[in-house]
Amino acid sequence: MKFLARSLGLILVAAGFVGLVIDGTRSIVNNSLSFASVAGMVDALVPGGISGLQEKVTSQVHPLLWDPVLVHLVQLPASVTGFFLGAFLLWLGQKPLEPIGYLAGR
Template identity: 40%
Template sequence: MAAAIVGIVIDGTKSIAANALVITPLGETWFALSPGSLNALQAGIQRHISPYLWDPVLQWVLMLPNWAVIGGLGFLIVWLTTAKTRTADKLPA
C-alpha cells in the first residue's frame, strides 16, 4: 500500500511539473527498475504457459497505472489477511 502511495505522489509531482496529467504505466516502471526480470517473465509465459496470456491479458495489466495495480494487490493482501480476524470477531463468546 505504501508503494502505491509513493506512485501516486510521483505521478502527482510529474503532473504538476508538466502542467498536465501524467500517469506512469506499470510496465514502464518495471522496465526502469529491472528490465531483465520483465523480459524473463515475458519469455517464460510465452514459452511455458501461453502466448495468448501475455499479449492480450498481461500487456493490458502492464499498461495500467502502477499505483492502481500495486494498490489493488496491497488491498487484496490486507483484505485476505484480515478476513480471519473479522470472522473471529463475529463469533459468539
C-alpha cells in the same frame, strides 16, 4: 501466512500512495496527466524487464496469455495497481471476526 499477507499489503498500499504523490507531482510539473506504468517499474527494477517476462510467459505458460491479457495489465498505472493489490492482500490477511453473542470459555 496472514501476517505475511498483511505486511506485504501494507507495504504495497504505502508504495501505491507514494507513487500516486510522485505521479501527481510529475503531472503538475508537466501540465499533463502522466503515470508511471507497471511496465516502466518492471523495466527499472528487474534485469531483462518486460522482454524477459514476455519470453518466459510465451515459452513456459501460453502465448495467448501474453497478448490479450498481460499486455493490457502492464500498461496500468503502477501506483493504482500497487494500491489495489495491497488492499486485496490486506483483505485476504484480515483476522476473522468473532461471532456476535458468543462467549468464549462457556
